[in-house]
Amino acid sequence: MNNSEILEVAIKASVEAGKILMQNFEKNNSSFNIKESLRDISTEIDTMAEDTIIKILKKFDDEITIYTEEQGLVNDKSKNKYWIIDALDGTVNYINKIPFFCVSIAFVKDDKVETSAIFVPYFNDLYFAARGIGSFKNHQALKVGDCNFSDSLFAVSFSGKNHEPEMRKKEFELLGEVNDSSRGCLRTGSAALNLALLAEGSFDGSWGKANKYWDIAAGLLIAELAGNKLKKKMISKDNFLCSFIISKPSILKEITNKVQSKLKLF
Amino acid sequence: MKKKVLIYGAGAIGRGYLPWVYKPEFYEYYFVEKNKQIRDLLNSRKKYNSYMTIDGQYEKKTFELKICYSPGEEINELNNFSFICIAVGPRNFHNLIDNFIGTNIPIICFENDSSLSEKMKKITGNQNVVFGIPDVITSNTASDKFLKEDPLSIITENGECFIDDKVNHLGGECSYISKSELDIQWKAKLYIHNTTHCIAAYLGNLIGAKYLHNSMESEKIYKIVEGAMLEIKKMLSLRFKIKNDFLDYYSKKELSRFSNSKLYDPIARVAREPFRKLAKNERLIGAASLCLASGVVPINIIKGIIAAFCFEKEGDSDYYIKYLINSLEINDFLSIIIGLRKHEALFQLIVNNWDENLNEIKNLRNE
Numbered sequence: 001m002n003n004s005e006i007l008e009v010a011i012k013a014s015v016e017a018g019k020i021l022m023q024n025f026e027k028n029n030s031s032f033n034i035k036e037s038l039r040d041i042s043t044e045i046d047t048m049a050e051d052t053i054i055k056i057l058k059k060f061d062d063e064i065t066i067y068t069e070e071q072g073l074v075n076d077k078s079k080n081k082y083w084i085i086d087a088l089d090g091t092v093n094y095i096n097k098i099p100f101f102c103v104s105i106a107f108v109k110d111d112k113v114e115t116s117a118i119f120v121p122y123f124n125d126l127y128f129a130a131r132g133i134g135s136f137k138n139h140q141a142l143k144v145g146d147c148n149f150s151d152s153l154f155a156v157s158f159s160g161k162n163h164e165p166e167m168r169k170k171e172f173e174l175l176g177e178v179n180d181s182s183r184g185c186l187r188t189g190s191a192a193l194n195l196a197l198l199a200e201g202s203f204d205g206s207w208g209k210a211n212k213y214w215d216i217a218a219g220l221l222i223a224e225l226a227g228n229k230l231k232k233k234m235i236s237k238d239n240f241l242c243s244f245i246i247s248k249p250s251i252l253k254e255i256t257n258k259v260q261s262k263l264k265l266f
Numbered sequence: 267m268k269k270k271v272l273i274y275g276a277g278a279i280g281r282g283y284l285p286w287v288y289k290p291e292f293y294e295y296y297f298v299e300k301n302k303q304i305r306d307l308l309n310s311r312k313k314y315n316s317y318m319t320i321d322g323q324y325e326k327k328t329f330e331l332k333i334c335y336s337p338g339e340e341i342n343e344l345n346n347f348s349f350i351c352i353a354v355g356p357r358n359f360h361n362l363i364d365n366f367i368g369t370n371i372p373i374i375c376f377e378n379d380s381s382l383s384e385k386m387k388k389i390t391g392n393q394n395v396v397f398g399i400p401d402v403i404t405s406n407t408a409s410d411k412f413l414k415e416d417p418l419s420i421i422t423e424n425g426e427c428f429i430d431d432k433v434n435h436l437g438g439e440c441s442y443i444s445k446s447e448l449d450i451q452w453k454a455k456l457y458i459h460n461t462t463h464c465i466a467a468y469l470g471n472l473i474g475a476k477y478l479h480n481s482m483e484s485e486k487i488y489k490i491v492e493g494a495m496l497e498i499k500k501m502l503s504l505r506f507k508i509k510n511d512f513l514d515y516y517s518k519k520e521l522s523r524f525s526n527s528k529l530y531d532p533i534a535r536v537a538r539e540p541f542r543k544l545a546k547n548e549r550l551i552g553a554a555s556l557c558l559a560s561g562v563v564p565i566n567i568i569k570g571i572i573a574a575f576c577f578e579k580e581g582d583s584d585y586y587i588k589y590l591i592n593s594l595e596i597n598d599f600l601s602i603i604i605g606l607r608k609h610e611a612l613f614q615l616i617v618n619n620w621d622e623n624l625n626e627i628k629n630l631r632n633e
Contacts, residue, residue: 004589007589007593008589008592008593009593011589011590011593011594012593012594015593015594015598015602124601124602125602126602126603128589133586133589134586136586138602138603138605139541139544139584139587139590139603139604140541141583141586
């Protein structure tokens, strides 16, 4: 089993799950559950799409562990390698009929993301990457250039968990500070999509504090292999919480200084 | 006094063909080449052998060059040249445009994309940028025997070169023609030549052929290529009212040159970058769409398109096409990767005949 075979199954699973999301996107009958916060919700469509992915991944190799957002640990068989998936990243957008949502699938080996795919079904855009192969959107190889901080557009991903008010205040202060010293700082509601857009150069940098790893694992690889520089730290392996800063190489130092001065991620 | 010509790209057209157009008696050659190996060889030897196939025989010439620059080294020297030729491939072309902002030196763009010269003219403000069509097949390599004698050996056909008559003062063994005549030549080149040339290459790649003439030796491939050419001819006649006599002459010439066993035209070169050739307005999808829009069903072109989907070549910049075609259903591949819409006739035609066509072209391997 090599990276190209894994990549092929990740691509297939992401697109098949994306079809389920699109089939139900216009319908207004999706029930949802609130999880850790008002923004952390899941729908029955999440689960349907997740089941589709699990089925495809297990058919490919039934001996690999799968971590999912909704069902947690599935198929607990392998120690040093696993799939980590979010069948619907951007659920709030999805239920509000905002088309910024996607499927995110990553394959991790020895704590390193090796292969990943993100499918954005509304826009029919497929992002994928594998170590030793590269980073791509649809038929195009992705390679980011450089930029100045003041000309840069950023995206931030807040944790779905409820933080203590003091920390949340600092996160908003940071957002405002970056927003006012650059082209802007957006919160799109999908961390995976932020990173996909960073990979193709629409965003220039992104950061997240205590993000769920299934939201960002795939996107971090796609963005990194497109030429962005990454700093990350797993806060909790058990809860799959990860903080990160990633940007075009020329602005990494500046954005890191700003983020660190407020949040001390690393 | 000899004219100094700066040639961007010391590959097939740049090194292999242009010195036959601009002969050494009247022109001095300066190259810009990013491939270090070729650059070093050119700079150390200062000459190379070029062979032209004429009536089944080779005519050999040894061309001398002054220097081969690494990209960027030539910038400060631009005003010293009489004119510039560019033959670097469309993907590399865009990186060069900024070099010529504010210049007025004649620049002939020998690229397989007629829009590029207009784009360069617009961005640089240089009104002396023109389009040129090298109607020729030039290999970027040669037979082992020739390569042993000189690793820079290169083989070209005895082709024709058409250039916008705006720069006819530059001379050379070529035809300077009006924009309307150039447009007819371009349509014939773009569709009759380019489309069927790459179809022959993609089909040849499937059977493991190394050179284009090996591909054309297969009776089934020859038939598909010939069929695709017929579809293109019908489309050009119906849509652009190009005269049948010219189209017949052009097609016959192409079939004969694809089969030229003296050329050693590598399939890896012709088939490279399949996604570029599969772009919506390009030689494969674009040609098939135009056929359909003209009432011609592109049965054979579609076989070529499917062969392009199946292209596998380690080292090609679009080699990842195989991961996509292996993992996606054909309708997803067409809509996500190729950008065809489900209601389009070409989409339907490919999907509805997918299994049958795929089996047919995969069975070519067993011929």
